[in-house]
Amino acid sequence: MDNKTVAYVDESMRTFDGETTYYLCAVVDRGMDEVAVQRLCSLLPRGAKKLHWRQMGVSLQGDSLKLVGSLAMDVIVVSGRPINPRKQERARRKCLEVLLPLLGSAGVERVVMESRGDALDKRDREMAVSLIRKGWLGDVTLAHMRGGDEPRLWVPDQVLGAQGHVDAKGGAREDWAHEWRRLEKKVERRRIAL
Numbered sequence: 001m002d003n004k005t006v007a008y009v010d011e012s013m014r015t016f017d018g019e020t021t022y023y024l025c026a027v028v029d030r031g032m033d034e035v036a037v038q039r040l041c042s043l044l045p046r047g048a049k050k051l052h053w054r055q056m057g058v059s060l061q062g063d064s065l066k067l068v069g070s071l072a073m074d075v076i077v078v079s080g081r082p083i084n085p086r087k088q089e090r091a092r093r094k095c096l097e098v099l100l101p102l103l104g105s106a107g108v109e110r111v112v113m114e115s116r117g118d119a120l121d122k123r124d125r126e127m128a129v130s131l132i133r134k135g136w137l138g139d140v141t142l143a144h145m146r147g148g149d150e151p152r153l154w155v156p157d158q159v160l161g162a163q164g165h166v167d168a169k170g171g172a173r174e175d176w177a178h179e180w181r182r183l184e185k186k187v188e189r190r191r192i193a194l
Helices: 034-042 058-069 085-105 118-133 151-169 174-184
Strands: 006-016 019-029 073-083 110-114 141-145 187-193
Touching (some): 006 085, 006 151, 019 085, 034 058, 034 151, 058 151, 058 174, 073 085, 085 118, 110 118, 110 151, 118 141, 151 174
Parallel strands (some): 006 110
Antiparallel strands (some): 006 019, 019 073
């Protein structure tokens, strides 16, 4: 096992106030407690392959945020709006242009993103190569995995689920507001216009 600093990245889109926002969240592993990660796995609903915010009830969301908030990690959320939902790939590229250099400057050596299929994964890798050639990104390795294969990929999903709710509704749900306030202190936000 290597000792490279790894970031796990997931995406989300949320429509509110008549506009769609595209989100990318990176969670930089700063020594995540393996027991807490396994406890996150125990929250997995029967028959589910991964923990996904939008498929969870409010109580389970609160339990998840409590565990996620306890992890040793840095969190970066890049959001861009407004986007045409049919031009999601453009929004992703623009957000990656911001996120990947931030991760590189934070000492991340390996970025693991949830796979979206061979063709779209290839686009992500091409974007990283382009940023390296421009000198905007150091030597960072970009890899893709299926969401069900790596529980650490569930962590940015949970952050984005809560962040998207907060942005859309103007605040956290009362049921998990305390857990969100604790987690939110770890979140560095970057907003870009698309």
